[in-house]
Each structure stands twice: as structure tokens, then as C-alpha cells.
Amino acid sequence: MFHSFKSTLFLLTIFWCILFCTSTAVYGQEILTTYKEQYDKTRPGSPARFELVGKYAQALFFQEKQQEATQLLKENISIAEKQEDKANAAYLYAILAMNAQLNENVTEAKKSIKKALDYVQQIDVDEIKAYVNYCHGWMYVRDNQEAKAVQSLLTAVSYYEKAPQSPTKLSRLSATYKELTSIYASWDDYELQEKYSKLTLDIAIKQNNPNALFDAYMMMGYLYESEFAQNTNNIYARDLAEKYYKKAIKTYENNQEVIPFRSDLAFVANNLASLYLRAFPKQYNEQATYYANLALQQAQETHQINFQASSYGILAEIALQQEDSKAATSYLLSALSAINSTHLPDKNTLLSIYESLAQLNEREENYLGALHFHKLYLQTYQSIYNQDKLEISRRLEAQYEKEQQKQQLLTLQLSSEKKEQQIQLMKTLGLQQQQELENLKLSEENQRKKLEISQLETETHAQALKLSQLENDNKLLDIQHFKKTLSYQEKVNSYFLALALVFAILLFVLLYVYKQRTKSMKQQKELYNLALEKEKQHAKIATLTALLDGQEQERARLARDLHDGLGGLLSGTKIQLSTLQHKITDANKIEMTKSIEHLDNAVDELRRVAHNLMPDLLLKYGLEEALKEYANRMSTDQLDIDVQFLGYTHTLQQDKQLLVYRIIQELVNNALKHASPQQIIIQLVESDNSYMVTIEDDGCGFNLEQVQQSKSAGLHNIQSRVQFLKGEFHIHSEFNLGTSIDFQFPK
Template structure:
């Protein structure tokens, strides 16, 4: 019987699947995670950048729950919002997720396009972590394209970025996932030292995070790594014992944290590995442990519908039964394994082939030739179907092997570069030691200078003693000159009187100068107050002129609207009635022309009404600004243009004149956008705050050069500025070519 055929077939596949699952989910089952992410996504405001981060996680969860269309739509909607933000990290993150989703769906061209956009937006961001994440995604794509050498370079670059990034909620999970990818590649290359290095890094990171899921995964990967090394070197029993140790640590971690680890399928995977390890590589005295963990794998695999795990557990138990000379029990286990593997949505044909071969051998040993022949026939049919497929894949494997050897050569070159850098580091260390020695020399020099200073102080004290002696001699001489001082004291008093008189005159002069300066200061303040009053009067005059001008414009608009509606409108309606009456009296050839004329008159009347309404909107006077703008948005919207009006905290406290000014400003901005920018969407937002109003008009049109427009001194901007000056407000314009324009107006409440 072929040993462990059921078990080893799926090992590498299970490991890769496990890494993907651990990357996707952290704290609950798939549906619970999906519901939780949906709740978070709906709860966060559209204007909050946090929504873009939640959108990436939500789209990923939807994609792996077979809701690819919805996931793609959520990504596209949020990418449009993220692309307009100044920081490119949000758009880069969403484009990277979209690229990986496309790659899993085998849409190679779309995946490359999305990843190129992710790199473009990442280059515009100063966020170091997003640059590392884009490098990780690049390595992930290289791995799936069988370019493991390029993948390793990308993963190492990602780790360098992550090491430079400040702490965040996602940093450690992204770094851990990168370690696991490197572990998988180095395992394929049989680079056990590097595999062990990054496995230990993943384990240390998981322990630092105190994350039971990550710790469980790290223990499982470490056990699998040592098991594979022991299979290649079965004389080193330390490797076998290390594999057993980490598998047991993984199972103990799961048992202690059942409530927070939602992956019992991973437990069945580890239990199968440990059962096979005890059965194949330990003495027969460990057979009870092998059966114990095989039964654990059987129980957990059945509970989680992991039919491949169940089949593997039955296979191990069948081998134990055969070893104990119990063919009937082995046959029952193999038939159970066959039944379980066929429940899988994609059953592994190699496992089925092994089962039929083993059943045929057992039947032959029992001299049941008919049954042995029947199982052998099924075995041959399965083998032929697999053989044809393997022949097609043989060329691919050979090509992959060539790429692998080439990638190993690249790894050797990378290791040489690493050695070179280590030599440079050692050289830098030597330089550092030299600098340290120089520092010690400077300290010794400083100590010498301190002692010289002490010697100087002693000499100074000696000179002080000599000075005291000189003072005694001076006192004797002072007695001699005391009489001389008495003689000149009278003269000094006279001089003091003169000095006092001079000081008095100087004080009077200073007081006069002070009084002069105070008077000059007062005159200057009066002049400034006069200038301020004059400026205020000019401002009031300007506002009065602007008010009169705006009132005149609105009166003229109203008169034109009434004249157009009452005069030209009535004339067109009368003409339409006359033509309608003539239509029934003319012949058929002329009737079609008359109908076309009537349609043209209808169009003219509708256009006349639209022009009159724009000149003087009745809804503004009747119902206020909100209804007028909603009506204006509906009238200006069409198939190619969507205008959305939003009022936030608006209490309708603006006066009629203020509402009209706001309406005219928004009307001018929307007309300019439609005329010059060719947008697909315009968003008008009016927000009432405690002390002021904020008006924002955004479009996704062509954009323009702000400096160039300001230099042209356009009449439209002048009209807008005039109305905003009347409101005592200010406005700012932000525009970028091929992205769009955003105008923000702020004016105070009265």
C-alpha cells in the first residue's frame, strides 16, 4: 500500500488556502464578518475617509463570499471618491485590492491595469505604509504569475517600507502576511534557513500582538516546516521533535482560545499532520496518539465540511489498521474516505486513484479476485483520465522548474548583495569605534585642562595675598593724602551745585520733549481715526451702490421675464392656436409641415418659459431657496448631467435678498461649469453652522488653471465676487485639470 497517499496530496494546497483565509478574516466566521463590515460601511459617512478603508475590507469579504459583482461595484464607487482626495493612499489601497481580485478571477489584463493605477496613486502619497502594501501586492501578483524571484524582491522592499512606517491598526497584519508569503516561497526553494527565519519573525510578531489566530497559524507553519525538513533528513530526530512540539502548541492554542479562533478546519489540518507524524516517524508505542489525533481531525473535518481532511484522517486510520493486520477495518476506512472525498466540490483525482489502488490490493490479499479486478478497472480508468491531464501539465511544470532555478540564481545574487552590505555595516562599526576612541581622547584632554585651571586658581590665590600686602602700604599712603582731600572737598561741593543745576535744566528739556511727542501721537491717532471713518463711509457707499445695482438687475430681470411671458409668450400661444385651426383645413401634404411647425412652436414656448424662469424664479419668492434650487437642479439635469442639491442643518432663516443672492451665485457657478467643463455630475451643498453658512459647488469636469482665469478678469467671477462682497463673505476655488473643480463660499449670519 502506498504510504500516506491520501495525506500528502493536499498538503501544499491546504497551506496556501490557509494563508489566504487567515489574511481575510480575523475575529468571526465569514458571514459574521460580512455582516459586521456591512454595518460599518453603512454607518460611516460618505465624506469620511475611514469609509474608504472599510470599503476595501467589505469588498474583499464580498469577493470571497461569491459576490464578485457587488464587490466590484463597491470598489468602483469608492475609487471615484478616493481619486478626488489629495492623499493618494486611499485610491492606491482600493486599486490594489481590485488588482488582486481580478487576478484571482484570471482577468490578467484588468489586474495589471488596476495595479498600475495603484502604483501611480501610491507615488503621490507620503504614507510609507501604503508604499509597502503596494510592494506586497506586487509580490503577491508575481507569485501567482510564477515569478518568485521578482516576488521575493518586492516582498523584501515591502518589509523595508513597513519597518519605516509609524504604528497603525493594519501595519502588523500586513507585515505578518508578507512574512508568510516569503516563508511559502523559501519552502518551495528548499531554503530552510530563510524559511525558518521568516517563520520565526511571523511567530514573534503574532506573540507581540497577542493574537490567538496569528499565533495558531505561526505554530502550524513552524510544525509543517520542521516536518518537511525531517522528511528530507530522517536521521535528524530533533527536526521531528520540533515538528511535534509546534503542532502540539498550535492545538493547545486553539483549545485555550476556541471562542476567538473561528477556523476549526485549520485544527483538523494540524491534527492530520500530527497523526501522520506519530504514525510514520515515531515508534509503535505512539500509535494511540496517532489514532487520537486522526479521530480529532475526522471530527473537526466532518463538522466543518472539510471532506479532504476527513478523507486524509480515514486514510491514516486505514494504514494503522493494515499495520495491525485488520484488513476489514482498513477496507471500511478506505470506503468511508472514498465517500467523503466525493462530497467535495472539486474532488482530488489523485486521492481517489490511491483509494481504488489500496482497495484492490486489500481485495487481492483476501483472495476476492472479482472485487480486486473491479477496483483495478476503476483505478485504470481514473489513472487514464489523470495521465492525459498530467501530460498537458508536464510542459508547464518543466517551464516552472526552469523559472525556479533562475529565481534561485537571483536569490544567490541577492544574498551576495546582502553580504556586501553586511561588510559595509562592519566597516561603519569600525569607524564608529574609532570615533568613540577619539571621544575618549577628548575627555582626557578636557581633564588635563581642568587640572591646569586648578593650578591657575592656586596661582591666583598667591597673587591675592601679595595684593593684601600692597593694600596695607596703600592705607599708609592714604593717611598722607587725607589732608589734601579735605582741601579739595570745598571745590567738589561747588562743582556739585553746578551739576545739580545742569541736571535740572536737562529734566525740563526732557519734559518738553515728552509733551511734544504726546501731542504728535494724539494728532496721529486722530488722523488714523479719521481715515478709518472715511474708509468705513466708502465701504458703506460701495455697498449702497452694489445694492442699487443688484436691485436694478433683479428689477430688469423681472421686467424682461414678464415681457417675455406676457408679450412674446402670448403671441406664440396665439400663433399656435391659429396654426392648429389651419391644420384641419389644409391638405395632407401640407398637414405634416404644419405639424412640424406646431412642434417647433411648442419647443419655442418651452424655451421661453425656461428663460423667463431663470430670469425671475417664482419658486424662490413663494417657497424659498431650498425648493427653488431643487427645481433648478431638476430642470438643468439631463441624461448626460446629474445635479444633486444637499441642504444640511438648513433652517431657512435667510432673508429674501440673501436667498436671491445665493441663488444667483449658484446659478452662475452651475452655468459656468456646464458651459466650460462638460461635467457628468455637479454637487451643490449648503451647510448652516452656528455663526455662518458654507456653500460648496463641485463638478467632475475638465478643470482649469486658476491663475490663468484670475488673470483674465472674467465678468462671471466679478459678478460672483460682487454678490459675495454684499453678503460680507469670501470664496475659494480649487481646480485640477481632468479631475474637476470645487468652489467653497463662506458668509456670516446676520
């Protein structure tokens, strides 16, 4: 009845768990002041200042002082770039890129991380190389490029493993493991998620850092809770989740002065209470109530409204299971009051509370109250829907306006550049014209003076006047020649401008062609790698096929040799002894009879061995009849083997039937040899697209990790056959409870 509210609380828990496991540390004003004092005491350009400036800049960023953080980083980057060793420049550029990414300045982020990666190629400091690759992977995660993120993060891990010990190495390696854990958690790859969660825990234990231990225990608890959510029959994962959540709470209680955020305790307590309520029997409701009240107390003291609502919701579920509707209603109303006390209440949580209250009132036949809360539910649902539509509309409008502004700015920049070029050209022409005018004025002045002199000396200097006229003619020719030269130079400048433009266009075309060619070569390389990997898989399958065929042929040959050769010999011996039995004395007849019985037993054992090597029933009547005959033959007074076929249509190919028979035969023999079971169940279920085979026994069980480490040949053969069937193989075993093995393969 209250399933929706319960689901909402569980989703809220998952959200907070991811947040706490992956987010960076919260910097308070006190920490910011401490970093500033330490920063002011260090010398500019010193290693101590470069190490401190990263922490100081991040502290400023998380105190909403992004501009100050960016300015601080750029000032120190300019100093670091002047140094011969570029390690500090790479380190600061990586932090600048992360801050820009968080500030949604994608262009600046990409530019900064590129600079950091360029400087990484020039240094030999493995820890700085690792940190830059970690930052690159971190940015890929935020850009939803998780495959590339994994590559960068694994590169960072390899550099960290080669780097010498330092005060920061373990904490940075732990951050890298946490990012990998988050990625594999989103991919539902529990094996790798568990691997990196455990590595994070190992580092926390080495550091002996309560904060790191608390985070690691929370991650491990969440990991196993997720595995249990996927398979509610996995009690082992449930118990591990409980164990690690309890360890996190104990770590907090023993180190309260070092772990200052009490909301962390509220978060873990809510998770543990929810686990007891959902996954454990009802007798654990007392523990669920205890941890829900603990979470509620801490959430109230730290004013964590969402945690309070989660605690009230869990308490309401417990009261409902105890059929205490009044208490359940009270807890739900308290959750509603807590959520409404915030300025921006979580409408999804409100939606769940209203729905639960409406259902509870309807159950109590308070139809007026049920109608009231149902109306509130509809109003809240409509507001969420309208708000989502408005948010999408605003986001699209903002994106459109932003793109439009970018286009306008680009147009204005191009227009401004063009006008500036025109102005420069006009200034040049103006200077040339001004120079020409001054030359003309000087020439005119000279002509005027010469004319005055010639007029005064007209009578006495006739020859001089003629000479002056000739000089004037020459100067006019020079002026005309100068004008022609100037016109020619203007044309040449125009030609050069046109050639430069053509050259720029050609250069752009060549760059575009080169980029396309590089992209095409990269795609061809990727296709080649895929084809090579596919060919390797084909070769591996062919080798495995040949190996299995060889094994079966050898088994068939041995079966024929035993049956036709040794079997005939034993039968002939029995006939001869039977003939001699009438010819010997009565005293020896008893011994002769025992010998004949031993021969009968030997013949039966020979037939059993030959049948195990090559089951004739499988070839004649199929897998179902062969397995039932095998189970009947292996069953004894102390052992019951039951074979079940569900939905089987007898369409499985004969070579696959033989592989399945061999796998089941090997598993049953292993159970008889090592587990001492009293009952074995063999079940084959055929579905539309696949076959599922399960073998269960009630034997003593075994340690799966020890078996995998021992690299058993029998287990390797089974896995090889399942791999040949393109199937999946799973083992679950517990001491004194038995073993369940299943494998699934497609049709």
C-alpha cells in the same frame, strides 16, 4: 504495500497546509452585513470610510459579488483622486489590482497596480507605501515571477519597519512575512523559510491573537516537517514539528469561541497523526490513533470530506501495522464512502484508495475483490487521463477563440474609425456643396430679376444693360475662382492628412527605437553588475589564497626553525650531559638521568609541534598517510581516533590536501579541547564529482547558536578554508550525544 495511498495523504496534507498558510480570510454573510452597516455610517471621503472600503470590497469579492466590489472601489477611487493627499487612492488602487488578479483580469490588474505605484511616489505615508509594494509582490507571485516578488516584498518590509505603530501595521507585516515564507518554501530555502516563519510567530505573540497564533504554529509545524522529510535523520526537526502542531491544537482548544473553523483542528490533527505514523516508532501508534480519531470527529462535524478520507487512511495504515487486515479494509471502505458522497470526488484520492484495496484483497487471497478494485483503479486512471487531455484541449481552444475574438474586435474598431472619418469628411463636403448651391441659386435669382428689369428698360437703359452684363461676367469669374479655391483646399487637406499619418508612423518608430535602446541599456547594466560581482568573488578568493599561503609559509618557517635550531640545541645539550654523566658522582647520576629524560621529552614535544606545523608525511606520501599518522599520534588509552578513506583515488591536489588536513586538525583539536570525547571518527568519501569529509565525536556537544554568536576565530578559519574549496559546511550537535561536522567540496 500501501505506500501510494500513504503518499497521497501526505501530499494532500501539504496542499492544505499551504492553502491555510497563504490564503485570505473567509468572509461570511454576517461579516458582510456588519461591514455594510459600518460603511453606511461613515461620511464619504473620510479616512474611516477609505479604511473600511478595502475590507468591505474584499468581503464582497469573496462572496462572489465581484462587480459590486469593483464598482464600490471605483466610486471611492474617484473621490480619493480629487484629494490633495493621494495615499487613499494608492491604497484602493492596490486592492482593485489584487481583486482583478484574482478575477483573472490581467490587463485591469496591471493598470491598477501601476496607478497605485505612481501615487506612491507622491506620498510620504510609509505604511501605505509598504502595502502597495506588498500587493505588487503578491501579484508577482501569482504571475510566477518569484524573484521580482521577493524584491517588492522586502521593500514592503523596509517601509513597515519605518512606519509608526497603527492598528493594521502588525497584521499587514505578518501577511508580508507569510508570502516570503511561501516563496522560500517553494525554493527549499529552509533557513530563510524558518526566519520568516519565526517572525510571523513573533508578531502573532505580540498581537496575542489566537487566530494568528494558530496559523503561525501551523506554519512552524509544516516548516520542520518539511525539513524532516528532506532528512529523516534530523530528529530535532521532527520533534519541533510535533511541538508546534501540539501548540496549534492547544491554542484551538483554549480559544474555540474565537477560532470558528473546526476544520482547522481536523487539518492539524491529521498532520500530527501522519507525523506520528511516519516519523516515530511504533509505540507512538496510540498517539497517532488518538489524533486521527480527533481529526475524523471534527471533519465529520464540519463535513470536510477530504479530511475524513485522510483520517481513515491513517487509521488503515495503523491497522495494517497491527496486522488487522479486516479493520484496515473497513477504514479504506469508509474513506471510499466518504469520498463518493461528494458531488465532485477527488479522483486522485479515489485512485489511491482503489489501489490500496486491490493490494489488500490480493494479500488476503481475495482475488475476485482484488480484480474488482483493480478494474475501478484502471477506470479512474483512464478518466483522469482523458479529463486532463480534454481540459488541455478546452483551454487551448478557449485561448485560441479569445485571441481570435480580440483580433476581430480590433479589426472592427479600426474599420469603424475609418468609416466614421469618411462620414465626417462627406458631411463636410456636403455642407460645402450645399452652401455653394445656395449661393448659385441666389445668384441665379438675382440674374433673373436683373434680366426682367433690363428687358423692361431695354430701350431706355442700354447702358445699364451693358453694365449688368459686365457684372454677370465678373460673378462668373468669382464662381470659377471659388471652385478653384475649394479644390485647392481639398488638396491641402489631403496633404495635411498624409503628413499627419507620416508623423504618427515616425513617432511610433521613435518610441520603438527608444524602448529597444532602454532594454539594451538595462541588459548592459545587468551584465556589468554580474561582471562586477564576479570580479569581487575573484578578489575575495585571491585574498583568501594569499592569506592561506602566508599562513602555511609561516608554519613551514616556524617548523624549520624549531626543528633545525631549537631541536639541534636540545640534542647537543643532551649529548653534553651524557658525556658528563660518567664524570659525576653516583649520587648525582640519578638527577642527571632525570634531566636527560626531560630533555628527551622536550625533543619529542618539539618534534610533535613541528610536525603539526608542517606535516612531512603529507608532502611525501599524501593526505591518507598523514591523517592516519596524525590519528595514531593523537590516540591515547582514553581516546580512540579512527580514520576511514572510502573510494579515495589519491587524485586530490596537494594544496587542497593541505587545506583538508588543516580543517580536520582544527576540528579534532577543538573536540579534544572542549568535548572530552572517547572516540573520534574521521571519514573521507570520494564520489564522481565531489569529496565528503565527516568528523564525528561522542563528546558532550555544544549550543550551535551560542558558538555562531560568539564569532569564534577557529570556526571562522574553518569556514574560510571550506569557502576557498568552494564547499559547504554543516554542524549538528546535541548535548551529551556528541557532535557531527561535515563539509563537501567539488573536485
